[in-house]
Amino acid sequence: MRTHSLFDRQTNLVLSLLAAAAILVPAMNGLAPPGSALHLSDHLVPLLGKYVCFALLALSVDLIWGFCGILSLGHGAFFALGGYAMGMYLMRQIGPRGVYGDPILPDFMVFLNWKELPWFWYGFDWFPFAALMVLLVPGALALVFGWFAFRSRVTGVYFSIITQAMTFALMLAFFRNDMGLGGNNGLTDFKEILGFPVQAGSTRIALYVLSVLALAGGYLLCRWVAGSTFGKVLVAVRDAESRTRFLGYRVEHYKLAVFALSAMLAGIAGALYVPQVGIINPSEFAPANSIEVVIWVAVGGRGTLAGPIVGALLVNAGKTWFTAALPEFWLFALGSLFVFVTLFMPRGILGAARDLWERSSQKLRARRSPQPVTHAAE
Amino acid sequence: MxxxxxxxxxxxxxxxxxxxxxxxxxxxxxAIDHAEMRAIIGPNGAGKTTMMDVITGKTQPNEGTALFEGTHDLTALDEAAIAELGIGRKFQTPTVFEMHTVEDNLLLALKNKRGPLATLLSRRANQERERIDALLERVRLTAQRHRRAGELSHGQKQWLEIGMLLAQEPKLLLIDEPAAGMTDQETADTADLLRDIAKSKAVIVVEHDMTFVRDLGVKVTCLHEGSVLAEGSLDAVSANERVVEVYLGR
Incomplete structure (x- = not known):
């Protein structure tokens, strides 16, 4: 029986590149003198950190879409919920340093004339609790939502549409001041995280490195899940759901498990994103955001785990460049990219690269041996 | 009760x-006995596939009783529970996991714990390897072991699916048109395989191919418009006037 080692060639490559990213960026920012060609300016560090968080989000979508065939168009919601959990912690860390100087209540509550902290804010001043909520809130929503959807055997495009509705509903809810989460302004004006000033260069470097580590950990976790028998069942569900059922697998349990796991990964991505960009507001729930994530995955290569990381980094770098140079054309460019990839690179950048590699190595082999290569039975 | x-x-x-x-x-x-093989024939729309759907829990009947081993009420169970009781089903068009290797297809079908946690933490044991070796031998796919199931020929896929059924170690196998799209030799081999399986397990075969049914040499039930039209040996059934009229023709 062929056993797939967790640390195959692709995993080693991904981990090496991430390790290089974790070392080079701080080095180029801190050690290279400003003005030298190697210097990375301060504002680029949180930008790169943001991309890395997006890559983790893309990875979480690939786990369910690429392996189990569940196309979630609402993963931005889990990302935003993780972000809000972190944002609530950061708000509580402001303490009396807010504009209104209230030691307990965040500014927006003072502004709304609230006298007491709402019950669901309790505990968020304690980091371990907030960190737990980063996982539990998205995970619990995924469990409840998924339980209803998968039990009723909602699949395919219908599932995708209700995930859009879910994130849209959450956006509307979070826009309301009554939610007690800052309304349309969201949560911002953060001061400290675990006692370190959020704006400081060293904190930003640390957050960036943590994001890269989270991405590496997320990648390894997904690789392990995909390589296990559980992962094989997921692919079986994707390719022949009823066959899997008649083999005796409870398909809805598998979908629920992987959906919740994926939502928690997305939550971690959101939690790391918020201190780096300094704000979380309801626009993170916008349905278009979730669709964009799917484009990153498709561009990078669905079902490859490494591809979505590449896709998220490339598309977001493109977005940064485009929105500065030709802001009106960004959405057209994104749309055309998606159409192009769907038509000409259905397996994404990574899939196309693999095909190219296989073809060229085959050619090389054919040139070395004058005899035609016969594909006899293995 | x-x-x-x-x-x-x-x-x-x-x-x-x-x-x-x-x-x-x-x-x-x-009624199907232990280790009995039964062939089901009948025109399109006679209810053959719906009957399989009821037995495997895909469709709930409006009325009636469906009992397995005298005690299990099949109408109250879902597909997964019924599969676990020991009923395996082969679809009309071969349905295998195309992206998985032949070996992994069998691995997923092996009788094992089916829960998410069990599969996440499962370690492949040597015992499983032996079971897979034996199954591969039986459905003649040893040489294709590491190929993707999607690359197999139609006949090989049919056999792989039968192999997956056997891997479940069921007590009853439901087999929908196993000979469809097969060469004459493959059809004959399939009949041999099914007869061999029926020595120890109950098998229900739905088939249109009369030569194949004759090859099986078992009791035949002819369905028509959702109920049993005739039952008995193939010769007796084919001699039945109503069967000739609605199904066999002329």
Whole structure:
């Protein structure tokens, strides 16, 4: 029986590149003198950190879409919920340093004339609790939502549409001041995280490195899940759901498990994103955001785990460049990219690269041996 | 409620399924013994596939009884629970996991714990390897072991799916048109394989190919408009005037 080692060639490559990213960026920012060609300016560090968080989000979508065939168009919601959990912690860390100087209540509550902290804010001043909520809130929503959807055997495009509705509903809810989460302004004006000033260069470097580590950990976790028998069942569900059922697998349990796991990964991505960009507001729930994530995955290569990381980094770098140079054309460019990839690179950048590699190595082999290569039975 | 004592493995009584007024099954009754092989024939729309859907839990009947081993009420269970009781099903078009290797297809079908946690933490044991080796040998796919199931020929896929059924170690196998799209030699081999399986397990075969049914040499049930039209040896059934009229023709 062929056993797939967790640390195959692709995993080693991904981990090496991430390790290089974790070392080079701080080095180029801190050690290279400003003005030298190697210097990375301060504002680029949180930008790169943001991309890395997006890559983790893309990875979480690939786990369910690429392996189990569940196309979630609402993963931005889990990302935003993780972000809000972190944002609530950061708000509580402001303490009396807010504009209104209230030691307990965040500014927006003072502004709304609230006298007491709402019950669901309790505990968020304690980091371990907030960190737990980063996982539990998205995970619990995924469990409840998924339980209803998968039990009723909602699949395919219908599932995708209700995930859009879910994130849209959450956006509307979070826009309301009554939610007690800052309304349309969201949560911002953060001061400290675990006692370190959020704006400081060293904190930003640390957050960036943590994001890269989270991405590496997320990648390894997904690789392990995909390589296990559980992962094989997921692919079986994707390719022949009823066959899997008649083999005796409870398909809805598998979908629920992987959906919740994926939502928690997305939550971690959101939690790391918020201190780096300094704000979380309801626009993170916008349905278009979730669709964009799917484009990153498709561009990078669905079902490859490494591809979505590449896709998220490339598309977001493109977005940064485009929105500065030709802001009106960004959405057209994104749309055309998606159409192009769907038509000409259905397996994404990574899939196309693999095909190219296989073809060229085959050619090389054919040139070395004058005899035609016969594909006899293995 | 006391369960009726039935010596039979599968017992369908008065099973009726209607879709929007159309009666796919109309008071169907059928009994299958332990280690019995039964061929089901009948024209299109006679209710053959619906009957399999009822037995495997895909469709709930509007009325009637479906008992397995005399005690398990199949109408109250879902597909996964019924599979676990020991009923395996092969679809009409071969349905295998195309992206998985032949070996992994069998691995997923092996009788094992089916829960998410169990599969996440499972370690492949040597025992499993031996079981897979034996199954590969039986369905003649040893040489294809590491190929993707999607690359197999139609006949090989049919056999792989039968292999997956055997891996489940079921007590009853439901096999829908195993000979469809096969060469004559493959058809004959499939009949041999099924006869061999039926030595220890109950098998229900739905088939249109009369040569194949004759090859099996078992009791035949002819369905028509959702109920049993005739039952007996193939010769007796083919001599039945109603069967000739609605199914065999001329």
């Amino acid at each position: 006391t369960a009726p004592v039935t010596p039979t493995l599968l017992y369908l009584d008065n099973v009726t399924v209607s879709f929007d007024g159309f009666r796919a099954l109309n008071a169907l009754s059928l």
